[in-house]
Amino acid sequence: MIRLTNVSKSYGKKLALSNFSYEFKDQKGYGILGINGAGKSTLIGCITNNLSYVGTIEYLGLTKYDIGYVPQELAIYPELSVLDNLMFFAAIHKMDQASAKKKALELIERTGLQDKTNDLAKNLSGGMKRKLNLITGLIHGPKYLICDEVCVGIDPISRRDILEYIKELQDEGLVVIYTSHYLDEIEFLCDKIIFVNEGHLLLEGSTAEISKEIVGKEDAGLSEIFEKLLRKDGE
Structure with missing residues (x-):
């Protein structure tokens, strides 16, 4: 599991994350929700060790190689081919070349990029770059795969392909920690919902659990829950 205990992060005088405690265990998908500035990206940055923080984050039974991260900003090299981008990141994770190439070609095929294997990343469409x-x-x-707005700004077909592929990976055992402004993505991928507000853990649970607590019924959609929750928090 990934266990956070009293994790805080400040930017100058602004407290972006405040005494945040939570355990990410073996659920298929955790959806992190909150309005802009709630602390979602800061939380992701702390979990991935891309930000310094106060408090403790433990990776129990995991090594740094057991964590994957897909940022909102494209983290690919435009002057490298699709295959060479993957080989570069494989080298960072100290994979041997033969295993890396086999895995890279498998990933390329599963995401429908096989015709672009040797194309430069800069020449790909927006959806292909996201893949x-x-x-x-x-x-x-x-x-564990940590995803921060991975489908932002792409066409509906590419978005569907990416979401369905992530869903397949979850069914194969991958744990996904996912943040998005698109509530339908959270509903599709995540069986555990985490609401963050002003750097605090506001509420967590399954959609049905949160729906019953906030709306009074188990089958409310996330949009209805989100709206009522924020209205209630602002009272």
Whole structure:
């Protein structure tokens, strides 16, 4: 599991994350929700060790190679080919070349990029760049995949392909920690919902559990829950 205990992060005088405690265990998908500035990206940055923080984050039974990260900003090299991008990230994770190439070609095929294997990343469409961005976080075979707005700004077909592929990976045992402004993505991928507000853990549970507590019924959609929750928090 990934266990956070009293994790805080400040930017100057602004407290972006405040005494945040939570355990990410073996659920298929954790959806992190909150309005802009709630602390979602800061939380992701702390979990991935891309930000310094106060408090404790433990990776119990995991190594750094068991964590994959797909950022909102494209983390691919435009002057490298699709295959060479994957080989570069494989080298960072100290994979041997033969295993890395085999895994890279498998990922390329599963995301429908096989016709673009040797194309430069800069020449890919927006949706293809997002697919490549995703699989750079999967090249080393992580147990946990942390996704920050991975489908932002792409066409509906590419978005569907990416979401369905992530769903397949979850069914194969991958644990996904996912943040998005698109509530339908959270509903599709996540069986555990975490609401963050002003750097605090506001509420967590399954959609049905949160729905019953906030709306009074188990079958409310996330949009209805989110609206009522924020209205209630602002009272």
